[in-house]
Amino acid sequence: MKPAPFAYVRPDSVAEACEILAADEDARIIAGGQTLIPMLAMRLARPTKLVDIVRLKELRGIRSEAGAIVVGAVTRQVEVERSELARGALPLLMKALPYVGHPPTRNRGTVGGSIANADPSAEIPLVAVTLGAEIEIENSGGRTSMPADEFFIGAMVTSVMPGDCVAAVRFPVWSQPRLGTGFHEVSARQSDFAFVAAAAQVALDEDGRCIDAVVGLGGVGDRAQRIDVSALVGQDVARFPVSELIRSATEHLEANSDLHVSADYRRRAAAALGARALEDAIAEARAAGGVVQ
């Protein structure tokens, strides 16, 4: 299992990387390589050239910026796990990260790599979609950004064009004091691809009414998706039939089947885990500050 031959370049800047990519449509970016290298080894992928961006400082780091946390594309997943900044501001991402691969792959895998790879089961894209993150893309024209929901098109398919480089992910930070998150997933083994993953984040007011709530599901269909839980907003969460809401929101989801689980299974698990994630988020938010009812 050895890759087909390719050339290797390590440009000094994102601009240079974009130039190389634009000039050769068969060139591919490599960052952490934790997904790309197996594909190379099996010869599923056979680029002419690998453009190694993992050491580009301009793509690295975690910073707080205008109501968001911006994570540079080549920031390793383990660096986010260990980041105090992320821990405080992105509790949902922190809950999801332990499910990403296993420790050795998180040591090398990058946040941008996971985004660019767009696996329908991947946790980081799920959190990005759930929170409505923006994906920053750089190319010869400069940097633009795009909502995660538009960025992900299907399994391994994104809006990235030849010559584009995912530069950063801008996760919105919720500032409400009563914030709660929930994350659940089911997979055959803990470190496997999720059959279904569910993420939820909720903000409550002093009285326990929902100010904002989001629920996202991964692994069910071709890409991570948000489900509509807007009915919860303005409601007293203590009295709201959460599982009913999730059940109706997931009833007609398009779901895939594979040799491990059926589409029906995915729909059932989506309803169950979605409800569990939302319930967890609500419980956490109720426990956070304010008056617990």
Next chain:
Amino acid sequence: MKLDIGGSETIPGSADALWVALNDPKVLTRCIPGCKSMVEIGPDAYKVDMQLRVAAVGGSFEGEISLFDKEAPRACSIKVSGAGSLGHGNGTARFEIEPDGDHSCRLIYKGTGEIGGLVAGVGQRILSSVSKHLIGRFFAALRKEFEAPVSGAAE
């Protein structure tokens, strides 16, 4: 790995125009994702060369496409088979065209495919998603043929 495909697409063209387009190897070459050439090897039979790519995954395929059970201009069956570095596949589908006004029609399709070899052996988890995406790309390209006709498109 078996794949069931099926659905219907609205095409912004007349049923007759769609029929002509679907029988035109030039149109098909443009619409089939990754298709580099289609060479006629017999009546309604073509040899195709494809350079398929979905994200990082890609490979070259050689195969054949044939049309049969034609009921012009309303229905036909298509048979596709091919093999390449990623594996091999074959499938048949039945197309039916229903007029939907003067300048629009519906293309209803249903079929089954089978994918084997490497890509089925290591990628079964996302194979159906990827196939759906490719079919989607085909129809998007087909619609484009009618929205903004380029030279050589069906009239």
Next chain:
Amino acid sequence: MKVTLKVNGRLRTADVEPRKTLLDTLREDFLLTGSHAGCEHGVCGACTVLIDGEPSRACLMFAVQADGYEITTIEGLAPAPGELSVVQDAFCETHGLQCGYCTPGMILSAHALLEHNDAPTREDIVEAISGNICRCTGYGQIVEAVEFAAERLRKTNAPRNVTGGSDDEPSIDPAAEAGAREGGVLEAAATRQGGRQ
């Protein structure tokens, strides 16, 4: 391409194709065969090495990507020839292995865990080794080994291995002992017996 890698504290140079993995380079160019190929697609962990102290898959990195990092392989763990690290010795103590194929990667993962946590819970250990598949042991004695190593590391000021030397090689000099008549060579070490105290 020429690459210069820092492996086990030493700079090593090799001329490799870009497609050559760090694993194959370590094994073929540097003859460090303690890192093993199990799946070559990042699942089994037999190729685990430490990169800047963190367990990583040597099959999921090309040698051309690896310059500038501190790479530690199993060969870099033993303090001296014939002498084992605390973690290595603990694996011997609990028999945390059978065929030995996954063992180097497993030990490096355990080593990295204990570097930053010398009082890991069972869950911490299970998580730390979850990327290393062992087909032989069912992990029970591996978890015990890591617990035992942690315990020893916490008492790191106490002399290690007070019960005697290694168990495999005779520590006595056969030539010196060969002349002994009473008792004879073979009884000399009969009291040295392995086993946890």
Next chain:
Amino acid sequence: MNPAAPLKFVSSNRRVREDRRFVAGQGRYVADIALEGLLHVAVVPSPHPAARIVSINAAEAMKMPGVHYVLTGEELAKATEPLMNGLDTPNVRRYPLAVGQARYAGEWVVAVVAETRAQAEDAAEKVRIEYEQLAYVIDSEDAFDPKSPPVHAGHGSNVLLDKTFVWGEVEKHFAESERHLSFRVVWGRNSTVPIETFGVAAKWDPWREMLDVWASIQMPKYPDQIARALRIPLNNVRVHFDVDVGGSYGVKRGIKQTVLVSHLARVLGRPVRLIEDRLDNMRAGDAHGPDRIFDVEIAFNDDGIVNSMKMRALDNVGAYAGRSPFQLGKPIGAIVGPYKIKSVQYRAISVTSNKAAQEAVRGFGQSPTNYAIETAIDKVAVALGLDRIEVRRRNFIRSDEFPYLIPSGTRYDSGDYHTVVAKVRAHADYEGLIRERDTLRAAGQCAGIGIAACLEPSGGNSSFEPLLNEKNTTTTWMDSCRIVVDGLGFVTATIHTTSSGQGHETLVATVIGEVLEIDPDLIRIVRPDSLNSLPSNTPVGSRMAIMLGGAAFHAAQKLKAKIIKLAAHQFGCAEQEVIYAGGAVSHGASGKKLAWAEHVNIAHRNFHLLPEGMEPGLETTHVMQVPTGTKLPENGRVQMYPCHSFEFHLVLIVFDPVIGKPEIRRYVIGHDCGTVINPHIVKGMTLGGIAHGIGASLLEEFVYDSEGQMLTQSFMDYLLPSSHEVPKVEIVHHCTPSPFTVFGQKGSGESGYLGSPAAISSAINDAVAPFGISLAKLPIRIAAISDAIAAAREAKAKVKA
């Protein structure tokens, strides 16, 4: 030795001596062996499950950089004999590369040799093969149908074996029994899948006419098979046994790989190596395990006593068969499990199909059969509303009934099943476990207790071969040990096979140390090459503690006898008058004593002091025959294995009814393998076996789709348990020594694995029982549990409506 003397080294918690080199990364596996001028092989797999090979065009491949050779099946077949067949099926021929026709998707069709593996893979892509697809058959029952397309046209059908045994008065017992029940269970195709794939390197020296082979091998008669296939004298083959094997548990047979590589080494005059990559290994390492459908009928009474059983086992061996059909034969030696079932009808059917070939897997077919038997016992208990442990207790052979002759002709050596079960019950607090289960159920969870009791036949007799193939008249499966005391008094002993983590060096040193009363750590154990070896049948069938341990014991006894004779001669007394202790011999009456070094000195240097007729030097050898294995089968009955270890599993599993992901909350195993030689090793085997069984019952399967394509070619879809999936296991020990072995030891290399799939299935079925459903196919996937519960709930809702 003195049976009353306490054991000094045996059963003590000594370190495993092999471990030191492995923890240092100093194991020496086949991929680590450096050979000057080594060439590498990549193979081209067939994409089709059945296809005629119309043409092969290697012109482009030959032009690729670094390429030395492209070998086809036709060429190889001309130069070699077909690989060994276990059954008498001469038209089911197998060669390392497909000849004329490919019979499963993934089968190796062409081999490419190049300077590097990467170059070989580059060139392999350029080989153009034209196929004509043929009809194929995948499903086992379809393959059994005479109308199915035969995988081997020359054989005429897909049935390799269809043999019905009737042991005892089955029909009478069925007629007399108050109740009957029948069911089907399916054991999905899985295997042991060691982390090291199979690898082999071969070098041919035309001047010495010597083929040197290094391989990660666990294959009985491996050198013989190489020589036969290559048509060269056996003494032209030198297999190096001092290669560490990265796990096997049965499957590392590798004969096709070896013949392929050896042929290439001869043709090219350069050493050649093939290390399967994971894709090669999964799809065509020919190392898949049993793939079996059981139809079982049980006749029993209202009190739960099982009188008789009819079992039909249909096994799908895939496209080719070496010894794999015999995996239906070994279970005959424990066909009634630990129970006093009076009669059995057993129909063993082995079919070919267009799947990859099957190979021996840990337990050699016993674990699937145990799963079927234990499912039957659970069903009897459920049918009668009796406690499942109680039903087992009622049917167990009692400890005072051993040796116990079972209907199929094997005499079980010893056991105390009731006591083991009682100890487990007490340790686990069975009643408390039931309360815990019921509490979980009341809280809306699915919870179930799993129970399995089973035997591990051990000692490596292979009487199933003559039983299933009358042309085979083999009645010995010996193993050997040689002990040499050198001129300075140091002891070296030999093992004549490879080792894949079972601790044979520790075993042999411990046994010899025990007999000679010397420190085992001072005994060196070596694995000479095959030309310097005594007979061995490799560590198959949980045989090494019994056979290699036995051989070492007897060789040491011979050595001790020689020393005693030598010393008595010096003392001028009878041998009976001297006492051997700690390597020294003393004569009580005279107070004379001769130390170890003095025996050594006399034997090595003082011929004039030796008793008449004694050979100089200190060296002894013992070739051991399997205890109890002496006869050919008679009337379908045979003494199969000498020893029978016992294990009893008690498991609590819980899962959410919608998510369906089983969590093993508690796992207790009672284990009795007689005298334990090294507790670390036995513990490791048991824990590892349970983990392996967790894989077989919940996660692992080689899945083929209806078109004959394998969907699980990587570790992303073939799922081996990680540390997260294996719970902490509690082991309850018991020791019932075997009367047939030197220390009372029994085998333990398959322990845990033989019962854990049955126990886990039992727990899950107990958990879903409230829904009125059962899950009858392993592995039991998460979705299968959840889907079945959902369907049951829906059906119930419909009835209500």
